[in-house]
Amino acid sequence: MGKDDVIIVGGGLAGLECGAILSKEGFKVTVLEQSHKSGGFFQSFTRNGYSIDSSVHYVGSLDKGELLYDIFKYLGILENIRLSRMNPLGFDNIHINDEVFPLAMGHEQFCESLSERFPREKNDIKAYTDILKNIGTGTKNTVQSSAGISGEGMNYLSVGAYDEIERLLKNNKLCKVVSGNSIIYGGDRQMTPFYVHAITNNSYLEGSYRFSGGAEQVTKALEGKIAENGGVVRCGARVTKIITIDNKAGGVELEGGEVIVSKYVVSSLHPSLTLNLIDDNNAIRSVFRNRITSLKNSYGLFCLYLIMKEGAFPYLNENHFIFNEGRNTKSNKLPPDNGIIVTMQVPSDGGNSAEVVSLMRPMYFSEVERWSNTKVGNRGEDYLEFKERVSDEMIAIAESRFPGFKSSIASKYSATPLTFRDYLSAPEGSAYGIMKNYNSPLSTLIQPKSKIENLFLSGQSLNLHGVMGVTITALMTCYEILGTDYLSGKIFEKR
Template identity: 40%
Template sequence: MQKYDIVIIGSGLGGLLCGAVLSKEGYSVCVLEKNGIPGGCFQGFKRYGRMLDTGVHYIGSMDEGEILHRCFSYLGIMDEIKLVRLDEEGFDRIVYPDKSYSYAMGEERFIETLARDFPYERENLQHYMKMISDIASAVTVDGFKKGRISTSNLDVFSLSAWKTIAGITQNERLRHVLSNPAMLYGGDKLVSTFYIHAMTTSSYLHGSYRFVGSSMQLTDALIRKIEGNGGKVITLAQATAIRCDQNMVSGVEVNNRGLIQAKYVISTMHPMKTLEITDRTTNIRKAYLSRLSSLPNSYGFFTVYLIKKKNADRYINHNIYFYADGQDAWHRTSFPDDKGVVGVLTSMRPNEHDIRYTNVVELLTPMLYQEVEPWKDTLYERRGDDYRQFKERKTEDILRFVRQFDPSVLENTEHIVTTTPLSYRDYTGTPEGSAYGIMKNYQNPLSTLIPIRSKVRNLFFAGQNVNMHGVLGVTLTSLISCSELLGEEYIAKKIGNS
């Protein structure tokens, strides 16, 4: 029977970060992945000879001295991932039919750039940026050096993202422009917290980067570190039961067969899915399970991959968000019954062999699970003709929308590949194909912020369902999970001083 100090369920970013940190600090670690390819949102898949990314399109906080850069430096993987820094004067371009706006890197540059388009809003922009900075200052490298991963308190989770933005300016277009990061955390105008908005915005202002080639290189780098530290990452290994003895986890059953013994278990699965496979103990009460099962998930995405002729399309070093007139980034939850396309994120990666060109252009629009629910009980590539026709109609809707802004979008396109929330669900294991996990609700933050510690003493949670969405959020919650074993001061100082 295999024995490890720690078994980690799930090989997405959260699971691999926990595995890399804990194995580096001397624990014997085993990471279990139910699919054949590890990585979660950082896994890739190949179509027509091109590697396509599942979920991550760009990452923030990667300038030297920023949090993610420091974490990856501590793990020794910065030299193993190839990145390109996005345009400093406009890493995100927000385009309406009549005008476009730029998100520039750096707080002062961000204010100055938007103040040129909104000259009477300079003071409001300064006020907005101060609010962003005040919240983001709870997570800094200096804080890590002092032994604190975060100094946030619950009060900051009680601010509404939309109401805060609406209270800063009366200019409707500026409200829309400042809301743009909502698409990066599945923002809901009715419930999303300004804390998530502020942390997401600040992250990208302090170093927005793209992977050159596939984002799966981060997955590969973390796995090499885990294995180099003596740990294991096992694919096609589904955790089918978490065994308990006297309110303590004793091990994880894999594929309904063998048991892997463990002193601790960290699960990056949805907390409800984790507890569904956990032996019932006196600590896991029905009321707790009922609360977890009632928490809503964020929306998913419909993605169109335009596979281009080799070295035919020039690489563009920024993201482009196209919006219909009067629309903003909250549209999918503001109008849940409207299935029309009113906003599209256009992104691309530089070719790893020649960064002047791109091989794949991605078009993403938010999609609620209800649109694909009729096929929820089907399997990938076996969903039937009606599903294929649904995807073709949605693809044409997206292309028709984008052509209003870029009539040449299909030039040099050899093939088109599409994915839906069902694809995301099947590839990453997220409920309803949710892109960002459990929605965080400013009206009752305690109900949607999941504690790292479960009701079972040596079972911990990690991943974006726990605290904050996105790459930065998953990294921070993974470190907090690790701190339960290593101590917050110890691991924070090691990373801060790396």
């Protein structure tokens, strides 16, 4: 039985960031991760000698002075990660039928280049861009003082993304263009607040980067910092119980029965998983429990990872979102069915040929539910056939825009929501956790301070998903433990 200051449950981005911050500030930290390696959605795997990023492919707000830059600088990991700036003239490219619309980096450039394609909508585009910028600036300022959502952000939390886009931009095609990358935030017409659309897009406008040498550098760098600060990241350590005594957290129990006592427990898991771990059923009111477990999770993603033949296909320093037919604007999904993302990893040899390409498309759990009682590697022939069929459809969409794509593929691997469910315990393989809902915005915002003393929450389901959202959430969690003024002063150099 050990005694720590802080036990962190879950070694994904949120858990590692909380671990790095708290250990830097002098806490004795142990991060407990159930898998054989840390990183959660952020991890990579190796096939045929290539390191393949399972999920994270690009990050925003990493230009000097932007939010993520400041926080990574404080964590001391900027020098450990090699970044590659994406194409400033079009980091995301939206393909609608035969047309391609690049989204340029930087607010002015974004506005100008889009206005060239939609000259009559110039004023509307400017107004739209200004709102994105205001929401981003508001968030940046708020994060420095409380890490909650800014007043501006709160206003847009109760407004539907697509309703607001249509109100601001009017032109139907232009609306499709600016919402064309909505798969990156699990866009859903019935639920997604404009705030989520705005904050995600604004962050990419503020400097989009890929990881040169793989996304896993970030989690490795965070692990390194935790170790440097005297903390520990233990993999293969599945937490089965959060121990509470008199409504106060006191440690955890691991699979196998080991107990670790600690003053604080931070759980970075999906909130419904955290609730299941709490040993005292009476500690959490059933109203809260019911509220959390009834919240809807985002859809999952089908990921097709492709290793390309050497020198066969050019490396594209930008993402492509391809929709081959007129969209049904009444669809629940933003984007609609049969749209895919084509994204690439920076070639390991620094060359101009693509090595690893990922194709992704939204996938609801219902599409794989019939195999929900099966385990990784043993799901049966029909599951393999299903994956093959979906993969072929996605490759055909990519081929339609990039002739020669299909024949450039050397080998392929795929993951469905079941893969993420089974490796990471993500409920129903959801890609981004609990969805924000503009119809009842406050019900989907979960605070990092729990009703149980010394038990704190973190992770993508609280505030926002993605590297930036999760980093802000980790900060909110650590503000609760260390004090907002103290920590924000250290990060944002007010002192």
